[in-house]
Amino acid sequence: VGGLGGVGYVGYSFYKDKFGSAPDYSGSGSGSVEVEIPKGAYGYDIGNILKKQGVVKSVDAFVSAQNENPKGKSIQAGVYLLHSEMSASEAVKMMVDPKSQNLLVIPEGSRNAAVYEKIDAKLNLKKGTTKGIAKSKASDLGLPDWASKNKDIKDPLEGFLYPAAYSVTKETKPEAILEKMVSRANEEYEKVDLVGAAKKHNLDGPWQVITAASLVQAEGKTHDDFRKMAEVIYNRLKPTNTETNQYLQFDSSFNYLNNQSKINIGLAEIRKNKDPYNTYTQRGLTPGPIGNPGNEALAAALNPTKDGWIYFVATDGQHKTEFAKTYDEFLKLKDKFDAID
Template identity: 65%
Template structure:
């Protein structure tokens, strides 16, 4: 008895066997008969089980054993009424015996081929030969000391008809063996490859993980380096490398990261040395003495700032002031600062905002002044001065800055600023009968005179009719008298509301006391005379 396609037959394979010749595998089977070469197979009688579609072969009834469906598995003997294919055979209901030829539904004769007999299986293996491991221990011919011609001759046709997998090997004798030389060459190539890989591996490691190039020591000479606003560690390192201060950017960044204060390096101009170690460069930049910046302090006048700029730029005295007076409209002032103010002595007064600025030889006055004006404009924009001026009954935003400059000049401490601001606004009121809208500030007189005096003669004050003289002219001066800082600006926008009308620096220097009435003011004046020896 033979199982379908995989058991053993009682007789050996024979050329006349229907599974071997042109009959059987390639022959036609009649509908309703399952045969090997057309003969009906007999098995012990078993109850017939219906298969898919109710037909013999792939679609018919098989007596005795369950039928194997090559598209659906073994027949499970389900109820004949259950037909997952709608009552038709998988291949369109055409009856075919086991091993018989059926129509090709996929356009190719190889679709779902039945198993081949042993002879044909050998033929398939011969058509796609695998790698030959060689005669000894499965090694390749190259390592078996054989000549190439010995091992890779063509395969002959004997394997196709006689059942052999590979052809005869030819020409084993009489040729010079080259295996030792080949191994030597391979060893040299392998050693060379390792050497190259090791060299490039070391170079890669140095590039990626090795210490960055760096100078040693504290350097020599002197060079000026400007660090812009918002510069990162790599930006600073690039500037220093370009100037010849450090050898590599990575070395500087590493040194900056190791220093706890490394991230506090600010924008500005630094006096550095050539060929410094990265660590020394970081230390020097953290030293305030290295910064070659011009620091504008709160309340500093423009006339002082112009002179300092000329010194640092190594320009003749008066160069920066002359440029400012001629080109003030080109330096970035807000529109409201360009309005008609005919009596303003310096249109940039109040716009050289207190801060630290890079100013070094080689720069132009225009560059320095633009930087300062830009900073002031940004600061003032944050206050929304136009709406604040209206709320404070002032003419325009420039008046707000003028009030702040007066507060900055007259107040001795930040604690005084809001009280001083209230004094200004109370004296500007039309209802003021104490001073009749005269501010009477010494600071405005000193500004117009370009001085800083405490003791001013009454004659000088009362005879001077300059618009900036608040002893003889009512209201605010035409423009700011200094560059106020943040605290003074805040006080100008939010004064106290306690009724302060007078103030006196009773010690002549740092202590300011306030009064609400003229009588209280006279008492403070006596205190001032006693402390300063004045009449």
């Protein structure tokens, strides 16, 4: 943007010297205009797009304003909500403000069910539209070769709708957004050694590393918990574990299969459920991820603590998790949880 923007500015200076100031609107404009700036667009390109859509009066005025604004060269590709007939300086000011972008924000740990609902709402689609498209087109959205084909997996895209902010327009199709999310997940996962992590922690390939990371994300209350939570998972999976005998016993997995978020779940309810995602009745990891982990949860799954943690309790019921190395220590933590009014 800086290079070509500078060239554009030279052109503007010549224009100004010969003809006077470039045509420009005054004020902040009116109404709402959705503008998409593609990747690789430079100052003059951006000005052209804005002029064609009635946002600014001339390309030269925009290029000048972009160069005069200290943040002008930081304008990125994306979708912006601007106004009609804005002064060039106001347009630039608005575009360097993140709030002007029309973004779909997916929080870390979001389950796919919630992501599908967000997409439907953002695009004003009938509820269930995106979920249906995801189900019918999952194999066409760019999943990596190592993605599991396990028949017990609830949603093959779970763990691949990467938590981030995505630009959308009114014309964006759900499958296009899903494809972007899967592509972003692939990019992030390629940055780390998933194969090496799987071998190191005796997992069956990258798929299980992502699954472990999703459990870390779901059970960890704070980022400080993540590495300890990852160690709990790996310690419980060990064949030598005689404390829980390879049962993870995570409420988050039971909540996932029931699409709920309960803190107190009756043991009778849990024990009668034999679903593969119920880690109280099924040994080992869930068949697939139970959400979309962020970078920190993934990093924790790759590099857990090595302190001997095997138990944990959310002692305040919501925000605080405490860890224990023995069953007796666990019982003391459980007493703290049971004492909550």
